[in-house]
């Protein structure tokens with residue numbers, strides 16, 4: 001894992017950004033071809049891509065009720081501790097999400113005037129659950145539960161099939177615990193396209209949420225506008241800010257926990273102590289071979305793993321805010337005070353015991369978070385992602401007549417005399433009941 005000084009990192013970041021833009025152009029060509037094929041050929045194209053990318057020869061994209069129930073019963077009876085853990089995690093997520101549910105409001109600025117905001121759940125939502133390099137029952141819980149709490153009528157999951165055409169029974173069990181309505185065996189850009197435009201099997205969704213690899217993230221970007229999306233939740237990232245009060249083994253283990261997601265996951269340690277940076281580096285090297293997914297981790301750490309040495313805390317905070325990481329761990333002595341200074345991060349883990357996997361699985365806040373610097377303007381997935389707002393306006397006859405001339409003045413200034421007329425007609429003839 002490379003150790004860099006702040007200035008070198010900043011200079012490299014500019015070059016990396018240019019290289020990323022170039023890579024994304026190549027990715028776009030592939031993703032757009034997939035989207036077009038699914039738009040034109042529906043299920044037929046979806047099935048062909050499942051064969052090509054997931055090596056699964058499917059006859060149907062939908063997980064049948066029978067398949068789903070068998071998986072659920074099997075996990076419940078054969079893996080009771082796992083079933084219990086998922087149920088407990090689901091309850092923590094539900095509890096947290098209920099608190100994020102916004103209510104509408106009404107107020108009366110004057111007698112005869114009532115203004116408000118009405119909040120309505122979305123009707124149909126597609127949840128993308130990644131499944132290429134790992135299986136993610138926790139993502140099922142994280143992304144389906146807020147939709148259910150919001151009151152969404154139909155929540156469908158898409159996830160890549162395994163080569164034998166099945167879906168991990170634990171994913172199917174989590175889907176039932178969370179309250180999903182249907183599960184489809186389809187992944188990648190083809191799943192995003194199928195949810196965006198609908199196919200013979202998949203319903204067209206109003207919104208697509210959920211994380212995924214670069215193909216998924218890029219496809220979501222392309223279909224945005226035809227369908228709503230939550231955010232760009234791409235390859236996982238972690239940034240740990242630590243000082244020498246934190247055991248280097250904790251920092252290393254946390255960095256590697258995210259590196260194991262995929263080769264393109266990014267793990268960064270920020271510190272102001274050069275000697276400490278070396279200790280973390282040694283720990284990373286010591287721990288990698290001990291982990292099962294060492295090959296993925298090694299590549300991820302070699303390409304996207306960095307330890308950055310800053311001059312002081314202020315420079316470190318400035319750097320963290322520039323990176324806007326998906327996960328930020330403030331692990332050192334001043335963690336509590338540092339939280340106030342952080343402007344951009346998907347989730348902030350405070351103190352040496354708040355390890356990132358705690359948030360991935362159990363604490364309750366969502367683990368679907370903005371990545372790739374988008375925490376500057378995006379938030380964790382929440383109930384609010386599954387609800388939309390309508391304004392409500394009620395004026396009595398008296399109040400409309402009070403303000404008729406004012407409204408007409410503005411309408412005429414815009415040259416929209418039809419607008420002015422709609423008000424004037426009421427001014428001149430106001431015998432409708434209020």
Ligand SMILES: NC(=O)c1ccc[n+]([C@@H]2O[C@H](COP(=O)([O-])OP(=O)(O)OC[C@H]3O[C@@H](n4cnc5c(N)ncnc54)[C@H](O)[C@@H]3O)[C@@H](O)[C@H]2O)c1
Pocket residue numbers: 030053054129130131132133134136139160161186187188189190211212213214215216233234235236261262264265367368369371
């Ligand atoms: N941000 C979050 O909350 C979060 C949560 C979990 C996972 N993740 C991230 O999600 C990602 C999951 O990636 P994954 O690959 O394991 O699963 P995935 O489901 O996102 O992607 C697998 C799909 O990618 C498609 N694909 C693979 N190679 C392709 C190619 N050459 N051309 C076209 N399509 C191709 C296939 O259709 C396949 O079904 C990881 O980067 C992980 O870090 C993020």
Ligand SMILES: N[C@H](CO)Cc1c[nH]c[nH+]1
Pocket residue numbers: 136138139235236237258326360367368369
């Ligand atoms: N860390 C991932 C989000 O970047 C979420 C996850 C799911 N399972 C384990 N981790």
Ligand SMILES: [Zn+2]
Pocket residue numbers: 236257258261357360
């Ligand atoms: Zn994780």
